[in-house]
Amino acid sequence: xxxxxxxxxxxxxxxxxxxxxxxxxxxxxxxxxxxxxxxxxxxxxxxxxxxxxxxxxxxxxxxxxxxxxxxxxxxxxxxxxxxxxxxxxxxxxxxxxxxxxxxxxxxxxxxxxxxxxxxxxxxxxxxxxxxxxxxxxxxxx
Numbered sequence: 001x002x003x004x005x006x007x008x009x010x011x012x013x014x015x016x017x018x019x020x021x022x023x024x025x026x027x028x029x030x031x032x033x034x035x036x037x038x039x040x041x042x043x044x045x046x047x048x049x050x051x052x053x054x055x056x057x058x059x060x061x062x063x064x065x066x067x068x069x070x071x072x073x074x075x076x077x078x079x080x081x082x083x084x085x086x087x088x089x090x091x092x093x094x095x096x097x098x099x100x101x102x103x104x105x106x107x108x109x110x111x112x113x114x115x116x117x118x119x120x121x122x123x124x125x126x127x128x129x130x131x132x133x134x135x136x137x138x139x140x141x
Contacts, residue, residue: 052133066130070123 057063089099097104 048129049133052130056133060134062130062134066127069130070126073126074123 055062055064085099092098099105
């Protein structure tokens with residue numbers, strides 16, 4: 001009926017987000033971490049052309065292979081991701097499926113298959129940054 005009102009037991013209810021100070025501090029900490037990561041990413045991306053220019057020899061050429069540098073960088077990022085996956089898998093609770101099983105990795109690879117396109121474009125972009133340094137000054141890159 002319209003007049004029936006159910007009684008809600010407020011003793012076990014979670015506090016409102018407005019009064020949940022632990023959650024608010026965690027949100028502020030997470031936001032600060034995100035701002036710090038974006039800021040450091042922007043700083044390092046801006047610093048890259050200068051460091052690449054400084055790595056050229058007196059003839060204006062690289063004494064190393066830019067393709068090898070890009071490949072090793074991408075390989076290091078993959079190794080870092082695998083290490084984080086192994087760490088996260090070691091912290092799983094009892095009864096949870098392993099993240100390192102072939103079925104789990106295959107499912108994750110299939111669901112993220114389209115991410116190969118921007119990853120490939122990113123690798124090409126990094127190589128082009130090295131190639132452009134052969135012809136341009138760092139202030140114009």
